[in-house]
Amino acid sequence: MGDALVQLGIDWPRFIAQLINFAIVLWVLNRFAYRPVLRLLEERRARIAESLQNAERIQKELAAAEEARREILQKANAHASQLIADAEQTARLQGEKLLKEAAEESERILAKARARAEQEQQESRAVVRREAGELVLALTAKVAGKVLSAEDQERLRAETMAQLPVTNRSGTLAPADSQRN
Amino acid sequence: MFFLATTESSGHAPLVHPAAPTLFHLGPLPITASMVDSWVILLLLFLVIRLGTARLQMVPSGLQNAIEASVEGLERLTRGLLEPKVADWCFPLVATYFVFIAVSNLTGLVPGVGTIGFGAAKPGATLPYSVEHPHISLLRPPTSDANMTSAMAVIYFFVSLYWALKYHHGPWGLLVHIFGVKGGMKGWILIPLALLFFAVGLMEALSIVIRSIALAMRLYGNIYGGESVLVLMTGMFGGLAAVPFYFFEFAVALIQALIFTLLAIVFTGTLCSHEESHK
Numbered sequence: 001m002g003d004a005l006v007q008l009g010i011d012w013p014r015f016i017a018q019l020i021n022f023a024i025v026l027w028v029l030n031r032f033a034y035r036p037v038l039r040l041l042e043e044r045r046a047r048i049a050e051s052l053q054n055a056e057r058i059q060k061e062l063a064a065a066e067e068a069r070r071e072i073l074q075k076a077n078a079h080a081s082q083l084i085a086d087a088e089q090t091a092r093l094q095g096e097k098l099l100k101e102a103a104e105e106s107e108r109i110l111a112k113a114r115a116r117a118e119q120e121q122q123e124s125r126a127v128v129r130r131e132a133g134e135l136v137l138a139l140t141a142k143v144a145g146k147v148l149s150a151e152d153q154e155r156l157r158a159e160t161m162a163q164l165p166v167t168n169r170s171g172t173l174a175p176a177d178s179q180r181n
Numbered sequence: 182m183f184f185l186a187t188t189e190s191s192g193h194a195p196l197v198h199p200a201a202p203t204l205f206h207l208g209p210l211p212i213t214a215s216m217v218d219s220w221v222i223l224l225l226l227f228l229v230i231r232l233g234t235a236r237l238q239m240v241p242s243g244l245q246n247a248i249e250a251s252v253e254g255l256e257r258l259t260r261g262l263l264e265p266k267v268a269d270w271c272f273p274l275v276a277t278y279f280v281f282i283a284v285s286n287l288t289g290l291v292p293g294v295g296t297i298g299f300g301a302a303k304p305g306a307t308l309p310y311s312v313e314h315p316h317i318s319l320l321r322p323p324t325s326d327a328n329m330t331s332a333m334a335v336i337y338f339f340v341s342l343y344w345a346l347k348y349h350h351g352p353w354g355l356l357v358h359i360f361g362v363k364g365g366m367k368g369w370i371l372i373p374l375a376l377l378f379f380a381v382g383l384m385e386a387l388s389i390v391i392r393s394i395a396l397a398m399r400l401y402g403n404i405y406g407g408e409s410v411l412v413l414m415t416g417m418f419g420g421l422a423a424v425p426f427y428f429f430e431f432a433v434a435l436i437q438a439l440i441f442t443l444l445a446i447v448f449t450g451t452l453c454s455h456e457e458s459h460k
Binding site for chain 2: 008009010011013014015016017018019022024026028029030032033034036037038040043044
């Protein structure tokens with residue numbers, strides 16, 4: 001065994017020297033390569049994860065904003081159409097009301113005109129009748145003036161007047177009415 | 182080992198001596214060609230790493246990219262085979278095994294390494310300073326020196342033992358891990374099983390020791406053998422015979438580095454694991 005070790009050139013000084021050499025290599029690599037590089041890799045990994053997270057968050061916020069925008073728009077649209085519908089409703093009601101009022105007004109005017117026409121017709125008929133009575137009376141008086149006494153005249157006149165329409169019974173009004181017409 | 186003894190007794194000096202040649206003595210310390218080579222490797226690694234990682238950028242480029250890729254690849258390899266906690270302990274050592282062994286093996290392929298040195302002058306050579314064969318080469322890959330491979334294996338042996346003790350919370354936990362009855366059986370069956378698992382544990386303990394020796398000798402044998410083959414083939418057909426072997430040795434250099442690293446990781450995995458993960 002010892003012989004073999006000599007054959008292979010293994011002895012303590014050389015062995016320990018190589019042990020130290022390897023330890024130095026190990027230290028150098030660990031100090032200058034592994035630790036900084038692994039720290040950097042970890043840092044980079046963390047940063048990438050953070051960026052991804054940020055991107056995701058931004059995406060989410062964007063989506064939320066878009067959602068809010070759409071909601072607001074929808075609400076505004078709904079409000080506007082509600083307003084328009086309300087206005088239309090009011091306008092229609094107003095129009096109907098006006099139309100109704102106008103119809104009523106015209107009806108009233110018509111009725112009034114009709115009533116007045118009726119009244120005027122009656123009045124003119126009464127006037128004609130009285131005037132005709134008076135004419136008859138005057139004619140009769142002229143013809144019978146010589147025959148009849150003043151008393152007879154007065155009686156006759158009263159009888160005639162009594163036969164005339166009721167509305168013109170008051171003798172004082174009759175001439176005024178006839179004059180006005 | 183017996184093989185080596187018989188070759189020596191037959192009187193034929195091997196083409197490349199199994200031991201790294203001693204260049205000079207520094208006090209009591211013999212300085213060998215492989216030591217010089219390992220310093221060269223150390224310097225090379227240091228320069229490359231300082232150039233690549235002196236100013237680390239968030240957005241990497243060039244050398245930093247290459248170093249990052251190597252470190253990340255090795256880390257992923259370690260993490261893929263071990264528990265996260267153990268991988269954290271293990272990573273710097275096994276990554277250094279890979280980097281150092283790979284670079285060291287590859288230096289053996291650089292022209293001049295192993296071929297420049299002292300030797301008997303070649304008679305009738307036209308070029309000055311030509312030697313028949315460099316008996317003492319100035320550089321020799323450290324992985325073709327049994328001292329270096331043994332040093333790495335011994336470091337692994339003690340460090341992995343330390344990890345195992347740490348992982349199993351002390352010697353008792355480690356003993357239970359090695360000799361304990363696995364499988365979660367209950368009752369009288371435990372008595373024969375305990376005997377069986379004691380025998381299994383003895384083999385396991387033996388294998389823990391042998392693993393390290395095997396790690397050292399496998400690497401040393403492969404690289405030393407490769408060097409020998411290259412030297413032998415370079416002497417044939419004006420060196421043309423060596424060309425395919427250079428490709429072959431290039432692959433061997435990386436494969437042996439990977440094997441050493443992977444085995445170190447896997448052995449650590451068998452030491453630092455709970456029974457649950459075996460089921």
